[in-house]
Amino acid sequence: MAHLHLVDRSKTCLSSVLGHATTLEIKHGRGCYLIDYADQAYLDFGAGIAVNSTGHCHPEVVAAIHTQSQTLLHGCAGVIYYDQNILLAEELGRITNGELSSVFFTQSGTEAIEAALKCAMYVRNAQQIVSFNGGFHGRTLGSLSVTTSNPNYVDRYPMAIPHRIVLEYPYFFRNNPPLHTESGYSDYLKNALSAVDANQTAAVIIEPFLGEGGYVPAPASVLQILRDWCNATGVFLIFDEIQSGIGRTGQWFYYQHYAITPDILTTAKGIASGLPLGACLSTPSIMAAWKTGSHGGTYGGNPLTCAAACATLRILQDQLPTVTTLGEHAYARLQAAFANHPYVGDIRAKGLMIGIEWVTETGAPNAEIVKRIRDRCLQNQLLILSCGRHGHVIRLMPPLIITKDELDEGLTRFIDACHHVLS
Numbered sequence: 001m002a003h004l005h006l007v008d009r010s011k012t013c014l015s016s017v018l019g020h021a022t023t024l025e026i027k028h029g030r031g032c033y034l035i036d037y038a039d040q041a042y043l044d045f046g047a048g049i050a051v052n053s054t055g056h057c058h059p060e061v062v063a064a065i066h067t068q069s070q071t072l073l074h075g076c077a078g079v080i081y082y083d084q085n086i087l088l089a090e091e092l093g094r095i096t097n098g099e100l101s102s103v104f105f106t107q108s109g110t111e112a113i114e115a116a117l118k119c120a121m122y123v124r125n126a127q128q129i130v131s132f133n134g135g136f137h138g139r140t141l142g143s144l145s146v147t148t149s150n151p152n153y154v155d156r157y158p159m160a161i162p163h164r165i166v167l168e169y170p171y172f173f174r175n176n177p178p179l180h181t182e183s184g185y186s187d188y189l190k191n192a193l194s195a196v197d198a199n200q201t202a203a204v205i206i207e208p209f210l211g212e213g214g215y216v217p218a219p220a221s222v223l224q225i226l227r228d229w230c231n232a233t234g235v236f237l238i239f240d241e242i243q244s245g246i247g248r249t250g251q252w253f254y255y256q257h258y259a260i261t262p263d264i265l266t267t268a269k270g271i272a273s274g275l276p277l278g279a280c281l282s283t284p285s286i287m288a289a290w291k292t293g294s295h296g297g298t299y300g301g302n303p304l305t306c307a308a309a310c311a312t313l314r315i316l317q318d319q320l321p322t323v324t325t326l327g328e329h330a331y332a333r334l335q336a337a338f339a340n341h342p343y344v345g346d347i348r349a350k351g352l353m354i355g356i357e358w359v360t361e362t363g364a365p366n367a368e369i370v371k372r373i374r375d376r377c378l379q380n381q382l383l384i385l386s387c388g389r390h391g392h393v394i395r396l397m398p399p400l401i402i403t404k405d406e407l408d409e410g411l412t413r414f415i416d417a418c419h420h421v422l423s
């Protein structure tokens with residue numbers, strides 16, 4: 001097939017505001033691979049930023065979309081009732097153990113955050129939000145107000161939520177003493193929370209496994225401190241699991257590893273295998289206090305996206321233990337390859353959410369090396385992405401249906417690329 005010059009053409013017709021991580025021109029996707037116009041197959045360890053949980057074009061997802069497309073494309077969940085919408089809400093309640101069984105659907109992650117914040121503000125009748133440094137919650141003005149992962153995202157934009165408190169994240173590897181240990185951090189957090197005026201505060205929002213900010217899991221003790229403070233004050237605890245949810249860490253949601261349940265949960269990305277869907281989940285009593293009509297939307301919970309999501313959850317249901325095993329295997333291989341390497345500062349992983357932090361000789365964030373490794377990986381036909389404030393962390397987030405052979409193949413290409421760059 002003729003080369004389509006997509007990169008060149010994009011320059012004349014697409015806004016340059018959207019950055020591009022690669023210049024790959026892709027014809028189609030299949031399983032864990034993206035195939036370009038020269039028929040080169042790239043192993044996809046980025047999964048469209050943790051979206052292609054079931055890989056590319058999983059036959060069961062495609063079949064579900066196809067079947068749904070023949071009966072109802074849209075009707076608006078705010079106008080009519082239809083099966084897929086209710087089915088998916090019921091399923092989400094089930095996978096959150098019946099605790100977060102009331103669902104508001106959106107089309108994206110950022111809108112799920114808007115819903116979570118608005119729900120908390122409305123029900124608590126308070127406007128202040130406590131968030132965490134390095135958090136990424138989205139790019140619409142509300143979610144941007146609690147996003148601190150990169151100063152570029154907020155430059156020249158007003159803070160739609162003026163009453164904000166930003167606390168340090170439990171990023172022990174980068175935090176300054178005494179916040180670099182669990183006990184030092186815990187003291188800091190308890191102290192900081194005790195100074196917060198709970199009556200003015202709607203919610204505490206945190207990514208329990210920091211994504212864009214550097215792939216950093218929060219320990220159970222920290223989540224428990226937040227839970228306890230919220231229990232004591234009535235402030236809502238929001239877990240943003242838009243990146244870490246839907247099986248990515250080996251449980252449906254990261255918080256389930258520790259059974260520390262939020263009041264409000266946001267999900268999106270991997271939920272519908274690539275169709276645009278997000279959701280804000282909460283308890284029936286909190287949702288019932290959110291006055292009907294005080295929030296809404298035209299497309300949220302659209303039939304096609306819900307059908308894709310129901311199929312996605314069905315496929316992933318039996319895959320969660322495998323995600324854990326594959327993640328442990330990947331972690332062990334990466335540790336063996338890099339544990340004592342002077343440029344590898346830290347390796348953090350839970351399931352198939354894996355971050356490798358790169359440092360310079362002085363321990364500073366090393367974005368330069370990450371860029372070179374990413375380029376080399378592309379030459380090895382492996383697509384990987386970075387994260388972290390400085391772009392100094394490599395994140396590996398392959399589709400969750402990846403086989404052990406495919407995972408090993410990708411890791412071999414990755415380790416080979418690293419050795420090439422480091423040699």
Ligand SMILES: Cc1ncc(COP(=O)(O)O)c(C=O)c1O
Pocket residue numbers: 049108109110111113136137138139207211212240241242243244268269
């Ligand atoms: C944790 C988290 N929250 C929110 C978002 C925003 O989601 P979206 O890009 O679908 O608006 C993202 C996207 O990367 C995310 O990782």
